[in-house]
Amino acid sequence: MSDPTTPTSEQDWRATLSPAEYAVLREGGTEPAFRGEYTDTETEGVYACRACGAELFTSREKFHSGCGWPAFFAPADADNVRLIEDRSHGMIRTEVRCAKCDSHLGHVFRGEGFSTPTDERYCINSISMxxxxxxN
Structure with missing residues (x-):
């Protein structure tokens, strides 16, 4: 069942999101490295989709990877994200999208050797959350 508060047309998305948010969330863009609001944040809490409010990650899964974007070793709930193959820019990557509104969040990378429980790095744009x- 769809949420009546979530935009359904691209025109509605453009009216709801800022141009920078629209470029990342709806067009699959990427914010500049080391410039995002949450890159080095250590505040405890929940990271929700900026477009629809779905809970995506928590501070418990966040770690400092040095990649220039917020990094998480797992989503808060695997059902809240959708992973799809991304063959853009001459690479094969795994794109991370919000399962509720289908907004682009970033990419997940595996096997990089981080000392995290999953050895995964969900590299997520700050502007998408x-x-x-x-x-407390």
């Missing part, structure tokens, strides 16, 4: 700080 909103951090909801934990309330």
């Amino acid at each position: 909103t951090l909801r700080p934990a309330t």
